[in-house]
Amino acid sequence: MSENMNLTLKVWRQKNAEAKGQMVTYSAKNISPDMSFLEMLDVVNEGLIKKYEDPIHFDHDCREGICGSCSLHINGRPHGPKHATTSCQLHMRSFKDGETIVIEPWRAAAFPVIKDLSTNRQAFDRIQQAGGFISVNTGGVPDANEIPIPKVIADEAFNSATCIQCGACVAACKNASAMLFVSAKVSQLALLPQGQPERYRRVQAMVAQMDAEGFGHCTNTGACEAECPKEISISNIARMNRDYFTARLIKDEV
Amino acid sequence: MMLDSKIPDGPLAEKWSKHKFNLKLVNPSNKRKYTVIVVGTGLAGSSAAASLAELGYNVKSFCFQDSPRRAHSIAAQGGINAAKNYQNDGDSVFRLFYDTVKGGDYRAREANVYRLADVSVNIIDQCVAQGVPFAREYGGLLDNRSFGGAQVSRTFYARGQTGQQLLLGAYSAQSRQIKLGKIEQYSRHEMMDVVTVDGQAKGIITRDLITGEIESHAAHAVLLCTGGYGNVFYLSTNAMGCNVTATWKAHKRGAYFGNPCFTQIHPTCIPVSGEHQSKLTLMSESLRNDGRVWAPKTKEIAEKLRKSEIKVTDLKEEDRDYFLERKYPAFGNLVPRDVASRNAKEIVDEGRGVGKSGIAVYLDFAESISRLGEDSVRAKYGNLFDMYYQITDENPYQQPMRIYPAVHYTMGGLWVDYNLQTTVPGLYCLGEANFSDHGANRLGASALMQGLADGYFVIPYTIGDYLATIGPAAVDTSHPAFAETKKHVEERIQKLLSLKGTRTVDEFHRDLGLIMWEYCGMARSEEGLIKAKGLIQELRASFWKDAIVPGTNEEVNTSLEKAGRVADFLELGELMVDDALDRRESCGGHFRLESQTEEGEALRDDENYAYVAAWEYKADNSPEELHKEELVYENVKLSQRSYK
Amino acid sequence: MSKFAQTFSSSLGKKLIMSLTGLFLCTFLIVHLIGNLQLFKDDQGQAFNAYSYFMTHFPPIKVISYLLYASIIVHSVYALVLTRNKNKARPVGYASYDGKANSPWSSRNMGILGTIILVFLVVHMSNFWARYHWGELPTARYEVSLTNPNDVKITPIPFNGQEIAHADYVDAPAGVQVLIAKDLYKIVYESFKQWWYVLLYVIAMSALSFHLIHGFRSAFQTLGWNNSKYVPAIRFLGEWVFGVLIPLGFAAMPLYIYFFK
Structure with missing residues (x-):
């Protein structure tokens, strides 16, 4: 000592x-x-x-x-x-x-x-409210084992889900971008079969809210990933971008 | 007032479904005319808020954290039990019920526990549907593990952060309802009091933790989902903000407090490193599967170790006392939490403790590492070893870990009936904050189960019965009771702010913790408890004279927040001591030195103490009145535990 | 706002534009480098001048070149817009900010690097591209022996206020291939004989190197093409081809001419 x-x-x-x-x-x-x-x-x-x-x-x-x-x-x-x-x-x-x-x-x-050192991070809550959920009510859901999920997918979804919403990604980013947080939340549900019905609606809503909150854009410096206390990967950001562009530019909306 | 637990008649397995049928319903179009307040956003609170909002009620949700997702349910590591029997190993609702009642040392209500086991299976379905990423097998189905010495594998888990994942599920459901406008969320708000009108709960008074504004909120019913009170011990594995204020204020407004002395102490925590310590960190008890608990054989050797005159790794086998293996040859290091904890305390009391402070025993992996290899030990416990290394700067692969028990959970809480309603009509209590399901000791992986059972699957049914009875007439804060309660709250804040003494609130809290830990902790005696009662009274009096509370109400003022909470702990502490004094038996986490077997084991007294102690508040600084709810066991046979 | 416009005004949409224009400019660099390798030919600029004419007069290439100018402008304008957003997103900065602890220097300084490149482009284009199109350029007449391609005879025709028509034909009786072309080579040669011009090129190409080390990989990340199977290939291309080979190739031209010609 x-x-x-x-x-x-x-x-x-x-x-x-x-x-x-x-x-x-x-x-x-x-x-x-x-x-x-x-x-x-x-x-x-x-x-x-x-x-x-x-x-x-x-x-x-x-x-x-x-x-x-x-x-x-x-x-x-x-x-x-x-x-x-x-x-x-x-x-x-x-x-x-x-x-x-x-x-x-x-x-x-x-x-x-x-x-002093305390900030208001409710912007994150509002982004979640915009679409960070699966619309199921309590009760009336299928048996848990009726939805088999490949272990690698479940593990990858878990990795995204470990985000603790602290905001270090925004703090580290030279552009004050919230992309790592938002993409982790989008990814978790985009990976799982339960999240598919709302997948493209969700990503658009959450990105729109992220922009409305005044976060910066992502320039892929990787600072967020390096500083994330839960080691969330920026591959989530790529995944979110893919879904976002698919939703906005490719998918025909019915 | 007579305690009516409202347990339905009929066979155990049919009670809940029969009861659900008998409960009154609120017409779907009337539901939007009701407002329900939910205090706390942990598993119980957020699941209740979301479920009630989905049904159509208007919900106001409160938490003191900056986001509902930060409630302390988040810290639960191990898992959540459910009687799914996915592993085909003989689990069933009845077995989960039986294990929980037995684990609670026969001090829990049969009907409540059975319902808990019954709805446990729905919880897993619900969480999976929300996208909770539980651990899975390669075949894509859910994985289970055995936990806390259970004979079956019924624990669902999400690596080491099941609590966070379950809470995020409930939080997502809650977020959806916030967006839909069915939940109004008030973060950074602390509940200061309950407002009762004609004996019924009609609202709460809150303080905005940013502006200091004291606000009144009216509702048709109030749900307290505010967690446990382990922080009465100052050091515990609870979060810094965990407090008893909400339930304690409710208690002072007429809600009885059930079994306040039932606290759970977890044996494998990282020991205190100095006076600066602000909280304790738990390590999963799975460590005891491969670690051997020991202490130096004599005081002299312990003394040399403490002064670093000799190195622990140099100590010869014959100088080591593997005390759990010696005393309990059949169970060895895997004795239940309370037994392991108590024995560690005995060692330290004998002066054989280790570490600089002398308040720790060893948990040694040397034998496992040589038997299984370091890699295999790393694969099993790597994250725990890393955490230990990070906190203590000692490498557990090279020298034994130091561990010591710490307060972890409180089984006691507001007394509630089968509908989760307290003795104040319209005031409900869910999750760890109530006393209901764990008896005198909680089994591992059962806390998450209870919080979610209460919120998702019990309260949505039972609250309707009350709401249908009182009718949907609009409520507002115009009743004089609101102004009166608000004034009461403001006066108390001013009284706290007038304290300009010499000692900080934390110092008082630390002192209270030491008293509680020493006399109302792992082992309790008549003499010690009486002494503690006096000490707490003195400390409380001194607090109201000598504490320092700087600043004003109209700003962010953490000192003021803490002062209010500690003032309540100083009152609760005495009630815990009174309860421990009353219960002259040992059961579960409550060990009375006067009530032990010849081998020094806990000795229950079912003839005289098979009851829930429900305490009624009378007036400040005067004794509370004890009401007893007799516990009737029709489906399990009471037996004495033995681990020899 | 139309849905399309909305998409491109979102933070992701703006980044999509950055990545697409950036990648397009990257492909141009390859073409430009390969073409400019003619400078190394020891033919007194004949191949280079023929190539210059082709690049400015072949219709499909002309179309692409307009796209290219547009890309440069859009890439720069959006960079400005994003920089402004960035300042809005963090109006109060840190007293202490340790960027090097978590990200490469190039990733944090794309704006500065891009500005250097832009300044270079202005100089570069006004000196060569603009002069070629509208400026006063001498002309060169090449006569290449049909029997021995190494036998080249060059006749400079100084600018006399009137443009001389481009010509490329075989003069069979003389036994030569005749090329009459604007002598851009001469301009390049003269420029690259000035030390400050060479220095500007070397600095600009270092900036380009760092810009591409980040930019190439980043564009793929923005597009969402981040798959563990081909990420290593993108990284390799970004760092070695676009980060080292291409800038080195460009920088080699002025250095070669300055020191060896």
């Missing part, structure tokens, strides 16, 4: 959506390398509260890398320096004593800042 560390934090502070924000410097003292990044922020916040100051606000909940709440842009990268890791699963041993750490919120017009 290495020794405890002292760090300098440069944190984006912004009182609310309307206020002008700025970077503020804090020092984080006596930080154990065993702490998670969010626990380090907890320690800083405890210190601020004791001084009756406003603690740094950030989104977090499960702290085990699955809920997708945490969303910190750390030293220029979404979720920090470690591959396939959410902010909450990043540990302080990834940093060195004396280091300066820059912490910012996700930056995108479609993700307006709520306060």
Whole structure:
């Protein structure tokens, strides 16, 4: 076990959506390398509260890398320096004593800042509402084993379905594009037989909503894939494009 | 008030279908005249919201997270049980029912559990139709695994994230209804209180977590699907935001609280690494299939290990105590969760714990690695080993893992009848938030099943009966009860904001957690519980004097949010202790030191304690009244567990 | 808006246009390179000038060339539109942004690379293409011996304010093949003898290299042609043929003339 560390934090502070924000410097003292990044922020916040100051606000909940709440842009990268890791699963041993750490919120017009490091990601919910579902009501569905699905297809659909909707793809993309998220959602259902009846309707609706939310376009830099904590592949984007162009340019609508 | 569980008459297997027939129906064209509030968007909440909206009701759905898809159901790893018998290994609805009642140590209602097992098969159908990517065989059919020591393979799973996939299914159904305008979604809203009019639930008061606005929402019925209260222990595997506020406020408005002391402790969690620890991480208990649990034989050796004077891998066989294998030769490392947990605690209490803190025991894979090879161990547990490595920076392929039990689930919750209605008419409680199906201990892969059963297949039927009775007259927030409750909420917020003491809310929460863990955790005694009661009362008094709650209400204020939740935990903690004191028997996760067999095993007292303890709130700082719902077992024979 | 227009105004539609025009320009590069290989011929520009005439006067090629000009314009305009969208999608930037950690430099700088190429194209086309079409160009008369193709006699005819008709015929009595053509070769030769012009070419071709390393593969990704079976082939083509071979071929021409002629 290495020794405890002292760090300098440069944190984006912004009182609310309307206020002008700025970077503020804090020092984080006596930080154990065993702490998670969010626990380090907890320690800083405890210190601020004791001084009756406003603690740094950030989104977090499960702290085990699955809920997708945490969303910190750390030293220029979404979720920090470690591959396939959410902010909450990043540990302080990834940093060195004396280091300066820059912490910012996700930056995108479609993700307006709520306060400090927390942003409003409901654009993702609205994209889902536009078509990210299979229209079946509760009850009246066939037996689960009446729809055989090849294992490779089921596995591939699962890979797309592991998206935790954190928004790191948008944060990483130089164009603030949401294509990785949207394509993962489109792909999951486009791959499965249950999703076929609405396949082409879905992709058009979700892309239209994505554009309406003001996300940027995709220039295939691959940054989203590299930063995705769940390692979602950009082959999903190709799959979505294929379906979208098929729907818009080839398929005859009945 | 007499408790009426409304369990239908007749043979066990026919109760639910008979009951469904007897329930009143709401005319399809009248359904749109009703509004139902659903608080919480986990498996129970989102499945209920979607299903009710599909039926035609207007639904208002609330969650404190920024999106309904982030509720903590998402974190469930293992799987979901269903009595499909796809594996032809002798499973049936009755066997799932039987296992669940037995696993719950005979403290659950037969009728509820049977219904749960009965609808379990529909859940899988529903989820597959929604596009949940369950694991499959090469033939294209669904794969199953055996889970938590079950004798049959009935667990459906989606790699290590079944909870997330099931929740995404329910969330997608909910999203569809939001788009159709049948569900109004309120994210980043916290429920602050229930509004009752003439004893019936008619709405809720919420706080907008961004603007701080206190809002009133009226409805014909209110569903609480707000999860468990494991965070009363501060450290648990629950998410940071999990809290008891919704159910606790309901409790204070007349809903009885059932079996509050029944909590489940999971044996294989990653141990606490220091005071900074904010939450605990669970590792699947499948690890015990191949790992051997041990501790140093003596205190002296443990001491040397803690100070890193010797290395664990250098320790000789004769200096190791494989205590589970020694004490339970028949089951060895695979004893149930509560037994494994309790034994680890005993070791640590004896001073034989390991790790820097001394609060852990070893889970060793050295033998499996030499027997099966590292690759085969990696294939089975690779993701868990990686997770452990990432969190602890210790390589479990080279040295034993350190594990320690952690609070994981609460079987207790609001008391509900067979219709999932609490003792307040119009107020329902679903999922982990209610007490109903798991008795004193929950089986693995059953939590997801219960949440979805309640939401998809129980509440859509039972709520109609109540709604048909009260009629579709419009509801609004004009009744003075709304203004009164809102004022009450605002006063409490102002009271919290006036706290300008010296200690942070987290410090109080941590203290409460330590008390609960020490005295109302894995082993409980009369003496300890009495002491805990006093400590909690002192802590609560100190909180209301010495806590710091900075900021104002009209902004994002997490300190204020936490303060409200911790204040409620400080009240709930005492009720848990009272409940544990009342139950002078050991059952499931509740182990009373006074009630054990000669071998130190849990000893049930069916003659005196085969009841559900339903507590009625009376007034602040005064004892609650205990009501007992006797449990009747007509279909299973009560027996004592033994793992020797 | 018609459904068609809607499609192309969506973010995916705009990218579809980028990818289609880009791929079309890629195919042009192959043709252009092969044709320009005539520059390496040691025939005092005879083949090159004949080729230039063919390219500007053969009707199908003329049609394609208009498509080509349109592609260049559309590709550039849409690039501008997309860049504007990008700035709108992230109005507040990061104080710290570590792009190199997650994506190749070329992928992040297509705009800059494209601008360099565009500037180059303007210089390149005004110098050669525009001059060829409308400018004052000398003419050359080639007489190639019918018996010995290596025996070439060239007579430069300086520009005298009047265009000289193109001719290509066999003068049987003289035993020669006569070609009278605009002497673009001379212009090229003179240009490539200037160091700054050579430098501009080398810089532009490096930019082209990086632009294509990303662009070629990216176009297929946008079109949705991402199949594990042929992705490696696309990658290879993009990196080695379009990223290295073609820009190298183009850059070799000015270098060859500057240093070896």
